[in-house]
Amino acid sequence: MHTLPISFMMGEAVGVQSKVVSFDEAGSVGLIHIDNPPVNALNHEVRAGLVELLSQAGKNPRIKVLLVMAAGNMFSAGADLKEFDGLFKVPTLQQVQAAVETAPIPVVAAIQGLALGGGLELAMACHYRVAHKGAKLGLPEITLGIIPGAGGTQRLPRLIGALRALEMILSGSPIGELEAKTKGLVDEVVDGNLREQALAFCERLVRDGAGPRPTCKRATAADGLDESSIAQVLRAHARTLKGRTTPALVIEAIKASTLPFSEGIAIETALAQKSLASRESQALRHIFFAERDSSKLDGISKRAGQPEIKRVAVVGAGTMGSGIAIAFADAGRKVILVDNADAALARSREIIRASYDSSVKRGRIAQEIADERMAGISASITLADVAESDLVIEAVFEDMDLKKEVLSSLDRLVPAERVIATNTSTLSVTELGRATAHPSRVLGMHFFVPAHASKLLEIVRGQDTALEAVATALHVAKLLRKVPVVSGDAFGFIGNRMMLDGYFREADQLLLEGASPLQVDTALEQFGFAMGPQRVSDLGGNDVGTKARLQLYKRESRPDPYFVIADRLTELGRLGQKTGRGFYRYEGGGREALPDSEVITLIERLAAERGIARHQISDDEVVERCVLALINVGAMVLDEGIATRAADIDVVWTSGYGFPRHLGGPMFYADTLGLPHVADRIRYYHERLGHYWRPAELILWLAAENSSFEQRDRQRNSARKTALLSNTRAD
Numbered sequence: 001m002h003t004l005p006i007s008f009m010m011g012e013a014v015g016v017q018s019k020v021v022s023f024d025e026a027g028s029v030g031l032i033h034i035d036n037p038p039v040n041a042l043n044h045e046v047r048a049g050l051v052e053l054l055s056q057a058g059k060n061p062r063i064k065v066l067l068v069m070a071a072g073n074m075f076s077a078g079a080d081l082k083e084f085d086g087l088f089k090v091p092t093l094q095q096v097q098a099a100v101e102t103a104p105i106p107v108v109a110a111i112q113g114l115a116l117g118g119g120l121e122l123a124m125a126c127h128y129r130v131a132h133k134g135a136k137l138g139l140p141e142i143t144l145g146i147i148p149g150a151g152g153t154q155r156l157p158r159l160i161g162a163l164r165a166l167e168m169i170l171s172g173s174p175i176g177e178l179e180a181k182t183k184g185l186v187d188e189v190v191d192g193n194l195r196e197q198a199l200a201f202c203e204r205l206v207r208d209g210a211g212p213r214p215t216c217k218r219a220t221a222a223d224g225l226d227e228s229s230i231a232q233v234l235r236a237h238a239r240t241l242k243g244r245t246t247p248a249l250v251i252e253a254i255k256a257s258t259l260p261f262s263e264g265i266a267i268e269t270a271l272a273q274k275s276l277a278s279r280e281s282q283a284l285r286h287i288f289f290a291e292r293d294s295s296k297l298d299g300i301s302k303r304a305g306q307p308e309i310k311r312v313a314v315v316g317a318g319t320m321g322s323g324i325a326i327a328f329a330d331a332g333r334k335v336i337l338v339d340n341a342d343a344a345l346a347r348s349r350e351i352i353r354a355s356y357d358s359s360v361k362r363g364r365i366a367q368e369i370a371d372e373r374m375a376g377i378s379a380s381i382t383l384a385d386v387a388e389s390d391l392v393i394e395a396v397f398e399d400m401d402l403k404k405e406v407l408s409s410l411d412r413l414v415p416a417e418r419v420i421a422t423n424t425s426t427l428s429v430t431e432l433g434r435a436t437a438h439p440s441r442v443l444g445m446h447f448f449v450p451a452h453a454s455k456l457l458e459i460v461r462g463q464d465t466a467l468e469a470v471a472t473a474l475h476v477a478k479l480l481r482k483v484p485v486v487s488g489d490a491f492g493f494i495g496n497r498m499m500l501d502g503y504f505r506e507a508d509q510l511l512l513e514g515a516s517p518l519q520v521d522t523a524l525e526q527f528g529f530a531m532g533p534q535r536v537s538d539l540g541g542n543d544v545g546t547k548a549r550l551q552l553y554k555r556e557s558r559p560d561p562y563f564v565i566a567d568r569l570t571e572l573g574r575l576g577q578k579t580g581r582g583f584y585r586y587e588g589g590g591r592e593a594l595p596d597s598e599v600i601t602l603i604e605r606l607a608a609e610r611g612i613a614r615h616q617i618s619d620d621e622v623v624e625r626c627v628l629a630l631i632n633v634g635a636m637v638l639d640e641g642i643a644t645r646a647a648d649i650d651v652v653w654t655s656g657y658g659f660p661r662h663l664g665g666p667m668f669y670a671d672t673l674g675l676p677h678v679a680d681r682i683r684y685y686h687e688r689l690g691h692y693w694r695p696a697e698l699i700l701w702l703a704a705e706n707s708s709f710e711q712r713d714r715q716r717n718s719a720r721k722t723a724l725l726s727n728t729r730a731d
């Protein structure tokens with residue numbers, strides 16, 4: 001068996017010199033191979049190769065069946081996202097599918113690993129599908145704010161029924177091969193050698209005299225697709241689809257699948273274009289690329305080698321230390337947890353055991369895996385036991401002197417080339433690093449609660465931290481499957497600074513001026529935040545915020561009325577859910593936040609003491625002020641160089657602070673509002689409310705230039721590329 005470039009195979013100038021699609025024969029089966037690493041994206045070259053081969057192979061009398069396969073460990077992850085910003089080059093995926101469906105002989109897809117988006121749409125246009133054990137098939141387009149636009153909304157209902165198709169497209173999650181077989185999405189599931197098994201399937205088709213079976217010729221089973229079942233599917237995904245516009249387009253497209261195929265596909269194309277042009281889709285694609293780029297670091301090549309991280313030491317076995325230990329054990333690393341209190345180690349063991357028990361109970365992992373991971377975490381009361389570790393993370397109490405002492409001991413115990421990270425959320429990483437003899441290897445790894453499950457990891461670069469140490473931390477984030485963002489070392493880093501100086505502070509201020517906790521929370525939840533600020537404070541504990549602020553005031557102070565309400569609640573022991581009272585009341589240990597008149601009385605008193613006349617405030621004003629305050633501080637964080645890119649800030653806020661992803665993060669959202677408008681409104685609030693509304697100079701400047709944060713990022717990236725190029729030339 002041989003693989004030849006297309007032009008050779010056909011023995012004539014076929015006009016395609018494709019390296020990514022090739023052809024060979026096995027008896028009466030013609031094999032079309034896609035080989036476009038790393039994910040077999042269906043880019044223009046692949047599509048052109050496929051069309052050419054399909055047309056040529058159909059004319060070859062020796063060939064009775066065509067088998068489409070892909071190299072590597074996945075069939076295809078779909079289209080090349082970069083193409084979504086412009087027009088798809090001809091041939092489009094729809095044209096490839098038309099060539100498949102009109103082929104005079106059966107076309108079979110053999111699917112291994114993932115068949116996602118355009119990958120599954122291609123497979124669905126094939127006449128038959130064979131899936132390998134472990135394959136996953138899905139249409140995740142909704143996560144990018146678009147509808148499957150290459151026949152997905154028309155062919156999936158024809159294969160599995162309209163209601164199931166709706167559920168699958170709205171969930172965005174792939175299904176496994178067995179479920180796909182049960183639903184009728186694949187014809188056969190095979191184990192062992194996929195090529196051999198798929199060839200056997202093809203030969204059976206030939207023996208049975210099976211002809212082409214184009215999906216487009218099938219009728220959609222639409223029974224059960226009524227308004228109440230649609231509402232039920234929407235309810236099942238209410239959390240992820242909150243405030244989204246794409247689901248309505250999906251529903252319209254699925255309903256159109258009962259029409260003749262050509263009509264349905266025309267409707268799908270129009271809806272797909274509408275979804276692509278939507279702000280929602282621009283925002284979600286922005287975040288998709290921002291998350292990918294947030295791990296890129298100026299001055300560090302992608303190829304730079306990274307130390308192997310096999311064994312990790314975590315010092316301080318409290319809430320954070322225990323979570324961090326789980327995170328590394330889940331990533332298959334050995335962990336040693338060190339604490340100077342036996343009781344803490346015992347409690348930590350219980351926390352970790354309870355976490356794994358719950359994962360097993362929820363069916364997330366098997367008991368043996370949980371046991372194996374537990375066994376990978378050892379405990380010690382002796383700090384010197386960290387010496388063999390490839391990475392050390394310090395998570396002791398938030399106390400500068402204590403942390404300095406611990407870090408300086410660690411520095412003596414661990415070889416100088418290894419990274420030492422601190423999980424501090426408020427202290428100066430630079431100052432902590434200088435307590436060691438090797439400040440260049442010290443950085444912050446700011447995990448969020450719960451450390452094993454939260455998506456964001458802020459990597460804090462102190463003034464002396466070496467680039468290589470940051471690169472190692474970025475590599476560690478990848479091991480942990482977290483989204484990293486590099487932050488400068490300043491008050492609150494990126495996320496907490498914006499939360500404290502911008503968002504939550506303004507929420508506290510709005511309460512003083514007349515809003516209630518319920519109004520503020522509801523308005524912001526309506527805007528799209530996962531949870532309003534006061535509910536968040538009550539959940540995490542008002543004392544946690546108060547303590548963090550007290551630490552931060554050692555770096556910089558903040559004038560009254562900075563968090564006067566939240567801090568007074570802490571003083572009164574109203575710590576939130578854990579004490580049954582905070583901004584709200586909680587009855588019987590429950591989580592339902594009930595308005596509390598005592599809190600309103602307290603707020604009225606605090607407002608009167610400051611001469612603030614409370615008045616009615618509209619929900620629109622609540623949202624505008626909280627979000628603009630967030631944007632304004634975000635611009636300062638960017639201008640001060642604490643964040644490198646506006647897109648990094650968007651990643652921090654969408655992955656760590658519940659900002660609605662479909663609005664693209666605060667800085668992207670500011671761009672969609674238009675910076676001249678943002679600047680006007682901030683100036684207006686500055687005049688009305690003073691100090692905390694000082695407009696960020698960057699906003700004023702970008703607004704005057706009629707520019708945007710996105711443009712600033714782009715200019716910065718191209719300046720960086722030019723600098724890299726000229727450095728390479730100079731080398």
Ligand code: NAD
Binds near residue numbers: 338339423424544
């Ligand atoms: P915690 O109080 O739950 O745990 C701290 C642990 O450190 C305790 O078990 C204590 O026995 C141990 N410890 C104290 N001194 C020690 C020493 N000399 N040697 C070894 N162990 C020692 O605290 P936590 O909430 O897990 O916070 C730990 C760190 O993580 C702090 O720096 C905190 O600011 C940071 N952080 C906390 C959160 C949060 O929400 N809890 C979030 C992000 C970061």
